[in-house]
Amino acid sequence: MKNQKNKHFETEAVRIQTDRTKFSEHSTPLYLTSGFVFEDSEEMRAAFAEEKQRDLYSRYSNPNTSEFITKMCALEGAEDGFAFATGMAAVYSTFAALLNAGDHIVSCRSVFGATHALFTKYFPKWNINTTYFTTTEEEKLEELIQPNTKLIYVETPTNPGVDVLDLEKISKVAKKHGILFVVDNCFATPYLQNPIKFGADLVIHSATKLIDGQGRVLGGVTVGTADLIREIYLFSRVTGPAMSPFNAWVLSKSLETLAVRADRHCENALKLAEFLEIHSKVNWVKYPFLPSHPRYEVAKKQMKLGGSIVAFEVKGGVDAGKKFFDSIEMCSLSANLGDTRTIVTHPASTTHSKLAAEDKEAVGITDGMVRCSVGLEYVEDIIKDVDQALTGI
Template sequence: MNNDHFETNAIRTQLNRTEYQEHSVPMYLTSSFVFEDAEDMRSGFAEEKERNIYSRFTNPNTSEFVEKICKMEGAESGYAFATGMAAVFSTFAALLNSGDHIVSCRSVFGSTHGLFTRYLPKWNITTSYFKANEVHTLESLIRPETKILYAETPTNPGVDVLDLEALGAIAKKHNLILVIDNCFATPYLQQPIKFGADLVIHSATKLIDGQGRVLGGVTVGRADLIREIYLFARNTGPALSPFNAWVLSKSLETLAVRVDRHCENALKVAQFLEKHDAVNWVRHPFLPSHPQYEVAKKQMKHGGSIVAFEVKGGIAGGRRFLNSIQMCSLSANLGDTRTIVTHPASTTHSKLAEEDRLEVGITDGLVRVSVGLENVEDVLADLEQALQTAVKRAKVGSHTSESSDA
């Protein structure tokens, strides 16, 4: 029976049952697969038929995981990787040649920025950046050697939203490969291929796993492009492990219900923070105050699990806030069942020059909250006490400084 319902596909897309008639798909923890005879082995390596040869190439568990993501994203094909960054690197390495050029949004994950500025230039591959709120300027960056247009939306950590329809139109006009990192939205909230994306990348470590257990990544999209990515990965070895693939495939069965609650909680957190005296501004795609609110409503089902806000007091204020957190976790991850709080200016982006941080919207007091699945009242209570404590400590520090000056 065929169906087009997201939740049903996530649960009912499974490998064929073995002779044991298991209800839950088993793990195929094997490095290789056997052949019946010499002809079977020859035809397998000649790729005259689809079959598993070696788990660095394909494995039943990874194949099931990829098939689910393809159905969710509306993609023709895909390949699963050991991490999200393995997916990002392999996608670019497989499709680009020396002398090629990338146009990318400047607001990208720090490791992706490092790939563009430190490693790809070794192979004479260059990148030009446009700002997230200036999509209209990107056409001026396109050169004859430009091959890929790349963006995250929503962005990390500032939660900017880029217009996928506009990006798709520009990519088509200039015959570029449009690659979208869809990690923050997941396939449940947003399907970039509908808007013209050729490839979609996920760090499955985040919301797809959803419980901070395993690493994984996946790229899906046009079959001809995935073929090149597959051949690159087959030779270089960044494949997803069967165990992690099994975990991630099972996680997809609950993605919709989890993300619904994440989004519900995150919007309540954003609304709470927007009214707080210790906060300068708040960013969440489904807050009417978000600069790209209308775009977000057009291309996203809900606003996602990430809230960015600026606590008063700059870097010191951000540190005081983190030091005052009691229940929420201080971690570099996101998309977990547990609410996670980070202060990029003093941690993940502390090595960047201030002007570089500000260019991508990472102000001194920016805090990123990955809102989890706890009772939202408990999350709000922890944020409230942390904000109040941070304000009190700031006042005490100010009075102490005045006293010492006197």
């Protein structure tokens, strides 16, 4: 892999690429092959003995997935990584590779609904248990550490309430107790936030979201220290959650435009948040770069910009919320996020519907809460559509 170690994110994202073939192509070609051939038996033996680094089988590695991983490592400041079929495949495989029966997880309470299901429904089957903490309980985090605690896991900003956790503070607790610190960086992307700089051991992304940015393909990736990624790689090589070469090719190209897209997403999101903050039909608004956000100073410390997600609550509860969603005209009603198109989602009845009422309450998911993934449309058109839907409540 070519890694010119450029100093700037935008250049790294564009210029890192798989070595050219004999055709000297400018854009990386697709390597749609399941396997790779060897010159002789000795080369084959050495490759499988890992005496020689090369592609063997696309479930293990492929030039397209390797290029995507190399880019993500450069952009996140990581030593190595592995690319997965989906974001949840990355989350599950990372935990499954590193945890054993009897281990304990400490996690922020506000996590993606499927991650919560892993922690509460599936991992307990294997005697792996989780203790949650909220953003207001960071000072008490150390009290949650048990002798069998293996790792601390957080999302920041969180899904769906865009709460912000202090990465530096949490990493100090993890390092003091010799446990792993794993961060889901999906909402921020490596362009807006680099958790490794603040002490994270591993960083996970659902590449389906802002990294793709156009709602086309699924993907996930975990990057971090080489020794931990080695364990994740060996587990994934056996269990088979690898990203497809085609999706890796799409995502690697998507990274080339991430910076310019994210700049516009963030600019639009801040303007929408400022508009909503003074709207008569809105109870509250949360956006990391609004001064009214409870963790505004922390967000400014560890993020370049505030991201593409705005959370707000409409006045009037369930009925008002239904009217709002039914009145939307331009924006899309979808459970996805990070798209070029603005998307409005009702977490209580969709992405986080499986959470118990008390769990929703604990992370601030109310019946009137809206998660808005702000797109790349002209911002006044986004505001106009949201305003007319609110007016109809």
